[in-house]
Amino acid sequence: MNSQNIFFGSNIKFLRERRKMNQESLAEKLSLTRSKLNALENGHTKAPQPDDYLRFSDFFKISVDSLLRVNLAKLSELKLRELEAGNDVYMTGSNIRVLAITVNDQNKENVEYVPVKAKAGYRSGYSDPEYLSKLPRFNLPNLPKSGTFRMFPTVGDSMLPIPEKSDIITEYVQDWKSLKPDTLCIVILKGEQDFVFKQVTVSQDSSLLLRSLNPVYVPYRVEAEDVIEIWKYLSFHSRTLPGAATNQDQIMKVLLDVQQQLDQIKKAVR
Structure with a gap:
């Protein structure tokens, strides 16, 4: 993965400053040394441990995916609050939950x-x-x-x-x-x-x-x-065979196209 697309360090610094916390106070709450927190914020730790990701995710109530992949500083305050409430804005289902499944007697997914x-x-x-x-x-x-x-x-x-x-x-x-x-x-x-x-x-x-x-x-x-x-x-x-478009469908499409063109003309006049 391109490191330029990983925002973990800048995100934890942004979230800390958003809460008006200094490095010492946040490091104490997370049971980290200030030097390690500083290294994480500035990207000097090239391979943070999984525990580090989970520690910040749990504290700020934001998924690991979003801490890594989303530039939180560019989100609105409303989006940030939704994020903290569990409404993740990163466009993947994996960070919302683990998909529940069922399996058959051969342990294959149903x-x-x-x-x-x-x-x-x-x-x-x-x-x-x-x-x-x-x-x-x-x-x-x-x-x-x-x-x-x-x-x-x-x-x-x-x-x-x-x-x-x-x-x-x-x-x-x-x-x-x-x-x-x-x-x-x-x-x-x-x-x-x-x-x-x-x-x-x-x-x-x-x-x-x-x-x-x-x-x-x-x-x-x-x-x-x-x-x-x-x-x-x-x-x-389906028990029904797909049918070809009827004349009525074609007429409705023409009317819809005309309506869209009229709407565009009205906007241009304004």
Whole structure:
């Protein structure tokens, strides 16, 4: 990893100064010598021990990933408070939690199915092995040898020509930044928002652009902190054959394009 992209030293100095602490007081709280803390802050310790990372992570209540990879000095105060509250802004699932899984008698990972009636409980039970163990489980041939897979149902027509009420086989995405633009994904959102099946593009400003396959639906953005999980599309299962676009769909697309052009003209006039 390029050392220029590691912010551990500058981050712990920034967090210390943000709390208006000098090196002596912080070193005492962390059971470190002042000289070691000074070396860590200035990058003079090339190979900090895992205990060092965990010590600072526990004290400042910020994940190790963020201490290493995110330049905290460039975040707003609101983002920093969200970070300290556990809403990590680094765009990877690995720093939010360890993914819970279930295995079969041969110690191989199952594919869990999250039926419609279980969707409401998934947001609170997604990290609970006991909750996952109560979901329907199965194994599928021809899945990649590595990875964690799950099946989710879809509702609505926003992803036509993929039929409504299809079951989507997905693979867990650990590093959200690895997604290519417009990757088909199931996105699990916080709060009252539903699971969504969309084309996902991760933006530089830590937001996600969600786009439907059905051109009638307008793309929209969600913030990274509003996302619990992302699962990349692999295949779908349906009893309905995908249909070709109808004349009505084509007319709606033309109307949508005209509306967008009108909106652009209005902005230009202003």
